[in-house]
Amino acid sequence: MGQPVDLTYLRELTGGDKEVEGRLFELFITSCEDAIKTLEANCTDGENAAWRKQAHALKGSSVNIGANVLAGLCSKAQDLFTAPSNDKQAVLSSIKSQFQETKAFLKGIAK
Amino acid sequence: MLSTITKAVEESLVKEATALAAKRFHVQCLHFHLSKLKGDNKHNDVLSLLSIINNGMEDTEGSVYLCNDYDLFIIARTQNTSIIKKLISNLTFFYADDPIAHSTTSGEQGFYTLYNAVSDYEAFFLACNKKLIALQQAEEERKLKHTAESSQKNPMQEEFTANQASAWKNALHSRAKRMRPAMLIIEDQIFSRQLLKESLAKDYITFDAKNAMEGINLYFTNAPDIVFLDIELPDYDGYAVLQKIIANDPEAFVIMTTANNNAADVKKAVAAGARGYIVKPFTKQKVQQYIQLHRTNFKPKTE
Numbered sequence: 001m002g003q004p005v006d007l008t009y010l011r012e013l014t015g016g017d018k019e020v021e022g023r024l025f026e027l028f029i030t031s032c033e034d035a036i037k038t039l040e041a042n043c044t045d046g047e048n049a050a051w052r053k054q055a056h057a058l059k060g061s062s063v064n065i066g067a068n069v070l071a072g073l074c075s076k077a078q079d080l081f082t083a084p085s086n087d088k089q090a091v092l093s094s095i096k097s098q099f100q101e102t103k104a105f106l107k108g109i110a111k
Numbered sequence: 112m113l114s115t116i117t118k119a120v121e122e123s124l125v126k127e128a129t130a131l132a133a134k135r136f137h138v139q140c141l142h143f144h145l146s147k148l149k150g151d152n153k154h155n156d157v158l159s160l161l162s163i164i165n166n167g168m169e170d171t172e173g174s175v176y177l178c179n180d181y182d183l184f185i186i187a188r189t190q191n192t193s194i195i196k197k198l199i200s201n202l203t204f205f206y207a208d209d210p211i212a213h214s215t216t217s218g219e220q221g222f223y224t225l226y227n228a229v230s231d232y233e234a235f236f237l238a239c240n241k242k243l244i245a246l247q248q249a250e251e252e253r254k255l256k257h258t259a260e261s262s263q264k265n266p267m268q269e270e271f272t273a274n275q276a277s278a279w280k281n282a283l284h285s286r287a288k289r290m291r292p293a294m295l296i297i298e299d300q301i302f303s304r305q306l307l308k309e310s311l312a313k314d315y316i317t318f319d320a321k322n323a324m325e326g327i328n329l330y331f332t333n334a335p336d337i338v339f340l341d342i343e344l345p346d347y348d349g350y351a352v353l354q355k356i357i358a359n360d361p362e363a364f365v366i367m368t369t370a371n372n373n374a375a376d377v378k379k380a381v382a383a384g385a386r387g388y389i390v391k392p393f394t395k396q397k398v399q400q401y402i403q404l405h406r407t408n409f410k411p412k413t414e
Contacts, residue, residue, distance in 0.1 A: 012395040013310035020309050028302045056343055060370035061302040063391045071370075 004102045006066035007109075025106040028065050032058065032099055039077070039095070043088045051088065052081030058095075062102075070098045113168050113187065115161055115175045121243040124176045124184055128239040131186070131228055138173075138228035139187045139195050140235045143202060144221065146180040148209050153181050160205060167198045178242050179249075186228075199223055266324065267351045271359070275331060279359065282334035291316050292405070295335035297326035297352065298368065299344050307339060307393055323347035330356055330363075337405050339389070339398075342369040342376060350383055357384035364408075366401050368393070 007021075014020045035058040042051040059074035077091045116123050131138060150156060157177060164175055164185065171194060173187035187195065203222065206212035212222045226235040271279065286293070293316035298304035304319050311317050318333055320326035323344045330338065338356065342349035349367055356363045366387040367380040377388045387401045 009392050009394045010306065013306060013393060013398070015310075015313075017309075024302065024306055024309065027305055031300065031302050053343065053345075056370060057300050060341075060391050061300050063370055064303045064306055064393055066392065 004067060004069060004098065004105045006068060008066065010064070010066055022110045024065070025110050028061060029103050029106060031061060032103070035061075036092075036096060036099060039088075039092050043085050043092055045085045047082045048088075049081070052078055055081070067098075067102045070095065070102050073098055113165055113171065113173045113175045113185065115165075115177065117177045120176045120178050121239075121246045124178070124239045125236075125243045127174060127176075127186060128236045132232065132236070135228035135232055137188060137190050139185075139189060139192070140226040140228050140231070141183075141185040141187070141195065141198070142224045142226070142235075142238055143183040143185075144211075144219075144223060146178075146182045147211050147222075148206060149211070150209065156205075157181050157183070160202060163201055163205060164198060167201050168194060179246055180242075182242065184239065184242075195225065199225070267327070267347055267355045271331075279331045279334070282332055286334035286336065289316070292336040292402075293318065293333060295320065295326065295329055295333070295338045297323070297329075297338065297344065297349070298341040300341075303341075303391070303393070307398070310393070310395070310398065321345075323349070323352045326352055327355055331359070334360070336364060337402065338363065338365040340365050340367055340385075342367055342371075342380070350379065353380070353383050353385055364401075364405050 010021070010024070014024070035054055038054045039051060039058075042048050042054065044051070055074050055077035059071050059078060062068070062071035062074055073091060073095045077088070077095060080087050080091055131140075145153065145157060145160075160183070161175060161177070164183075168185075168187060168189075171187050171189045171191070173185065173189070176184040176186075178184065185198075189195070203212050206222070218224055224238065226232070226238075228235065291314070294311050296304055296307045296311075296317065296319040298307065298319070299321050301321070304321065308317050308319050316335075318329045318335060320329050323346045326338075326340070326344075329335075340349045340352055344352070349369075353365055353367070356365060361384075363384070365385050366389055367376075367385045368389045368391065369376060370391045372390045380388050387404070389397050389401075
């Protein structure tokens, strides 16, 4: 199984600056944690615009850092904004699990 | 002669009705429910009525109150009931084409109510007070509606104020003189915003905004050369921001950004005046491609 994050594009943009990279990783982790809390709060039955918006935002950040598996799950979550809460809960659970893996990977690099 | 009161009517009416409690003998009170009548020309009709009333009442002392809803109240100091009956008849005749004027003779449901100031005083006072309360409620509703409309105003469609126009003029002047291109990043996601900013900060002047309004303010106070504009923003969408920018700066170089790879969005953005479109992830190649495109039009200044 491949790495949870492909940093190729990010490193091109930062020019490989480790200090900038570290700051960006921290920013990504904290913003993901906030986003997951918002998704948890909006895990309701039926249409939920806040859920869709947050899933979309998390997808944008994830794809920009190169966390493509996480981005894929967020894309699925975005599409499920009208689904029952059980379906939302299931994808959120996968997002949380994938985020933990991503976070551990980024923390490992930053050391 | 009756005096006609057409300003602060309801308040004056209640004031006189209150005073009437002390000396209400030989007073006749009439309430014409003209607000119930049809017709688009009520205002002119009522003005005509006022002269009919004054002529018909001969030398009777008293007041006529023309309320805001066109209801008329007459307080006449007379014992002569035939004058009053004649007046009712004249007014009914004036509205000969209106069925309400003929449907019932008197009372709340009809065209008029005739009160005896002694025996019907309470009812008359209530009718007067009801007008004042209705006016106050209407005023309150108008204020609430105005407040609601003000809060719904779309700042994206508003014209520049004098201060904003002056700031924009100064910004354009600075843009023409500056040596390094300036970039504005409008992106609600802090990570994506910071990533783009970090990648541009070494070579360019950078401004960044987390929502549409902040972005608009930064655009028109700094006149950046290139804008990276996210489509999904928390307050207004990126298209609204694009329209606002293009409307005031047709040469603006705006690149739309999004996490959705959607052909319809690209078409919409380009039709609205965007110079390009980046589907996330941001890559050096995608960003530089547009900076290069802009550079062909951007001539570095010499000091």
